[in-house]
Amino acid sequence: xxxxxxxxxxxxxxxxxxxxxxxxxxxxxxxxxxxxxxxxxxxxxxxxxxxxxxxxxxxxxxxxxxxxxxxxxxxxxxxxxxxxxxxxxxxxxxxxxxxxxxxxxxxxxxxxxxxxxxxxxxxxxxxxxxxxxxxxxxxxxxxxxxxxxxxxxxxxxxxxxxxxxxxxxxxxxxxxxxxxxxxxxxxxxxxxxxxxxxxxxxxxxxxxxxxxxxxxxxxxxxxxxxxxxxxxxxxxxxxxxxxxxxxxxxxxxxxxxxxxxxxxxxxxxxxxxxxxxxxxxxxxxxxxxxxxxxxxxxxxxxxxxxxxxxxxxxxxxxxxxxxxxxxxxxxxxxxxxxxxxxxxxxxxxxxxxxxxxxxxxxxxxxxxxxxxxxxxxxxxxxxxxxxxxxxxxxxxxxxxxxxxxxxxxxxxxxxxxxxxxxxxxxxxxxxxxxxxxxxxxxxxxxxxxxxxxxxxxxxxxxxxxxxxxxxxxxxxxxxxxxxxxxxxxxxxxxxxxxxxxxxxxxxxxxxxxxxxxxxxxxxxxx
Numbered sequence: 001x002x003x004x005x006x007x008x009x010x011x012x013x014x015x016x017x018x019x020x021x022x023x024x025x026x027x028x029x030x031x032x033x034x035x036x037x038x039x040x041x042x043x044x045x046x047x048x049x050x051x052x053x054x055x056x057x058x059x060x061x062x063x064x065x066x067x068x069x070x071x072x073x074x075x076x077x078x079x080x081x082x083x084x085x086x087x088x089x090x091x092x093x094x095x096x097x098x099x100x101x102x103x104x105x106x107x108x109x110x111x112x113x114x115x116x117x118x119x120x121x122x123x124x125x126x127x128x129x130x131x132x133x134x135x136x137x138x139x140x141x142x143x144x145x146x147x148x149x150x151x152x153x154x155x156x157x158x159x160x161x162x163x164x165x166x167x168x169x170x171x172x173x174x175x176x177x178x179x180x181x182x183x184x185x186x187x188x189x190x191x192x193x194x195x196x197x198x199x200x201x202x203x204x205x206x207x208x209x210x211x212x213x214x215x216x217x218x219x220x221x222x223x224x225x226x227x228x229x230x231x232x233x234x235x236x237x238x239x240x241x242x243x244x245x246x247x248x249x250x251x252x253x254x255x256x257x258x259x260x261x262x263x264x265x266x267x268x269x270x271x272x273x274x275x276x277x278x279x280x281x282x283x284x285x286x287x288x289x290x291x292x293x294x295x296x297x298x299x300x301x302x303x304x305x306x307x308x309x310x311x312x313x314x315x316x317x318x319x320x321x322x323x324x325x326x327x328x329x330x331x332x333x334x335x336x337x338x339x340x341x342x343x344x345x346x347x348x349x350x351x352x353x354x355x356x357x358x359x360x361x362x363x364x365x366x367x368x369x370x371x372x373x374x375x376x377x378x379x380x381x382x383x384x385x386x387x388x389x390x391x392x393x394x395x396x397x398x399x400x401x402x403x404x405x406x407x408x409x410x411x412x413x414x415x416x417x418x419x420x421x422x423x424x425x426x427x428x429x430x431x432x433x434x435x436x437x438x439x440x441x442x443x444x445x446x447x448x449x450x451x452x453x454x455x456x457x458x459x460x461x462x463x464x465x466x467x468x469x470x471x472x473x474x475x476x477x478x479x480x481x482x483x484x485x486x487x488x489x490x491x492x493x494x495x496x497x498x499x500x501x502x503x504x505x506x507x508x509x510x511x512x513x514x515x516x517x518x519x520x521x522x523x524x525x526x
Contacts, residue, residue, distance in 0.1 A: 201263030
């Protein structure tokens with residue numbers, strides 16, 4: 001089915017932290033292959049693999065030095081081929097990360113580019129002369145702290161890096177760069193992948209005039225923890241030229257029936273609008289991955305507003321929603337004030353798996369996993385080190401998957417690259433597998449419910465006007481209606497609703513006065 005991605009559920013695997021097969025403390029491709037049956041049993045449609053390409057690992061693989069090979073830490077191309085074959089045999093499609101907005105500074109093309117101003121790849125990266133006083137050409141900032149420009153003594157120019165200085169940005173204004181990057185994507189399509197998650201998909205192009213970004217209006221008298229949030233990034237990303245390149249990606253994917261794309265939209269000011277623009281029609285991305293539900297907001301109005309805004313902006317577009325990933329605090333910890341941990345985890349599963357769009361789950365969330373408290377000396381994440389202690393980085397959500405209560409949670413026989421601590425160890429697969437009402441079993445029930453209810457996969461959404469903390473909407477398809485009701489609080493609420501309970505529920509009961517939802521309760525009605 002060519003549009004399998006529409007309404008599907010994808011499980012994100014962070015390779016370093018899923019399963020170590022050789023005891024070196026780092027997860028690998030063979031380890032993922034060994035655990036694919038667990039993922040298939042959950043009831044998802046696909047897996048998304050975070051980067052496993054050759055890399056010096058300055059940003060844990062998001063700094064690629066060879067786009068068509070596997071880093072030895074994770075195994076080999078042969079291991080990848082085995083993984084693809086096993087996943088397909090289990091009915092799982094495989095999406096892989098593509099980090100093409102920038103490369104590693106150790107990539108041979110950047111080494112060549114920086115060697116002189118007139119070499120064959122001299123303009124494959126973004127180079128600019130200094131201003132007369134020696135300062136960078138504009139005020140653009142790095143997401144990871146400091147200026148987005150790094151001085152190079154060989155060329156006596158600055159190069160652009162939206163992230164680490166060791167992650168120089170490709171110059172997408174050069175068509176040869178586009179052609180070459182599309183060729184690396186074709187390499188993986190020929191190897192059998194079912195699509196791509198496009199990292200920082202709105203960062204590809206920069207303003208060719210190098211205009212400075214304006215300030216972002218703020219009522220906060222104090223600067224942001226990360227000064228990057230103090231600019232309106234009008235010129236450093238999300239440029240109009242990006243749309244033509246996304247169309248080239250789509251044309252490539254259309255050569256491979258069923259291949260799909262999901263673009264990460266790293267945009268805080270105009271996220272929904274950019275998502276809509278990037279997925280409108282049939283010549284751009286299949287899906288856009290939103291960060292709008294990856295923050296602290298936990299209100300009915302917030303979730304309703306984001307869903308309605310997307311479909312209003314792009315009636316023919318398609319969103320991808322997630323509550324957690326490898327870049328943000330795990331949602332059970334973010335929303336801890338709204339109820340008991342496991343109850344919030346189950347409520348979150350029911351909500352997310354009821355939303356119109358494609359759903360992305362992050363490894364461990366099906367266990368109700370919480371954020372690991374990482375101490376400074378345990379940090380590996382560059383922005384965490386830079387912005388400590390107000391921002392502790394991303395290591396806390398990247399700690400190893402916990403399979404059992406054994407040493408290191410069954411992840412490795414060695415010393416794990418990030419610690420497995422007691423609160424995480426308590427939420428392991430073995431303790432929840434087959435046990436009624438655990439978070440894991442609730443996810444399995446919800447995934448089975450979504451798969452069996454076509455209205456949840458492809459039905460249109462109509463929201464009910466309800467007071468906080470009640471989120472209520474109908475999913476309608478082919479004359480059938482499923483009503484979804486959620487209590488986003490630790491209290492008890494009464495809802496004027498009719499119908500019979502169906503599918504999974506939590507703290508829910510129907511009576512003469514309608515539906516009663518206890519703390520973090522949810523119900524589905526027909």
